[in-house]
Amino acid sequence: MLQQKSKLAHFFKSASVIKILPIALLIIAIFNSYFIVNEGHVGVVKRFGEAKDQQNPGLHFKIPFIETVEMIEVRTRKNAEKMASSTKEQMPVTVEVSVNWTVNKEAALDLFKRYGGLTQFEQRILDPRFRSATKDTIPQFEAEQLIQDRASAIQGIEHRLAEEMEGFPVIVDNIQIENIILPQKYINSIEIKQTEKNLAAAEEHKLERQRLEALRAVNTADARAKGILKVAEAEAQSILLKGKAEAQAIEAKAKALKNNPLIVKLTEAQAWDGRLPMTMMGESVMPIMDIRNANESN
Incomplete structure (x- = not known):
């Protein structure tokens, strides 16, 4: 049961x-x-x-x-690498570099079929080529160039990596050298050299400033002298023109008097003070005597 x-x-x-x-x-x-x-x-x-x-x-x-x-991420991703290399003068150097890259959105399916995902693509394709491009580029520069002209080294890595990544369904851009680690002795020597350059540049700047000040003083004196000369020339020209004007006036007046006797008589009349002359000479040889004194005595 x-x-x-x-x-x-x-x-x-x-x-x-x-x-x-x-x-x-x-x-x-x-x-x-x-x-x-x-x-x-x-x-x-x-x-x-x-x-x-x-x-x-x-x-x-x-x-x-x-x-x-x-899910395949198609936003910009950043990969960073820290690797040992050497400079052109065979000096050991450690560089920290990074690269931004983006999956081509339209080619995401192709990337997945060929590589299986982003992690596999980074490990098998991107990272090895990025390291290779960096290690091939850094030895082309001297240590001082790497420090002072980092942009040229970055351009070299970008150019090499672009060649390596051609044909892959990704866009690689914005490579950066985040840090350059050199031997401490070399860093100290660079600092000393840079200090000497700065002092030399400061001294050169000082000399250039003094030269410009002296040139400015010369230009000022020259301008002042030219100004005085211009004033003197203007005054001389004024005197010359005034003299010419007066000479021309006298010459014109003389011509007028010569050509018109009436003007001469008019001028004499205007100049007469109303008194008779005390002695007069006629055309004869007989003198005209002053009889005013005789009249006064009579």
Whole structure:
């Protein structure tokens, strides 16, 4: 009797599980029938492990239990490397470099098919080529050049890496040399040399300033002398013009008197003070005597 009851309970229990199982599978299928791609990513849809297509940010649907989704970041990523190398004069140097790179959004599916994801691409493709480009470029520069002209070294690495990464579905840009570590003895010698250069530059600046001040003083004196000369020339020219004007006036007056005797008589009349002359001479040889005194005595 107890055995029959136990079998009956087991039957009902199995029946309940059978009824619940489809419902559970349906719920799981519903939750696995859609996916969301966040901004800055691309969703690569795989069907039975084979990459089929890619989806842009937003809500999308997939076949439950058959399709899965891998997210590929298409925002700018940064890789940093610290590596030992040597300068052109065979001096040991350690450089810390970084590179920014971005997956070409339209080629995310191709990248996943060829390399399996971003981590694999970095480890197998980008990082080795980045290290190679850096180690090939740094020995082309002397230590002092690396410190004073870091931009040229960066351009060299960029050019070499661009050649190495040609044809890959990524964009590589903004390479930076974050730090350059040289032997301490060399750093000390550079500091001393730079100090000497700064002192020499300061002295040269001082001499140049003195030269400019002297030149300014000479220019000022020259301008003042030219000003005085201009004034003197103007005064001389004024006197000359005044003299010419007076001479021309006299000459004109003389010509007028010569050509018109009436003007001479008019001038004499204007100059007469109303008194008769005390002695007059005629055309004869007989003198004309002054008789005013005789009249006064009579």
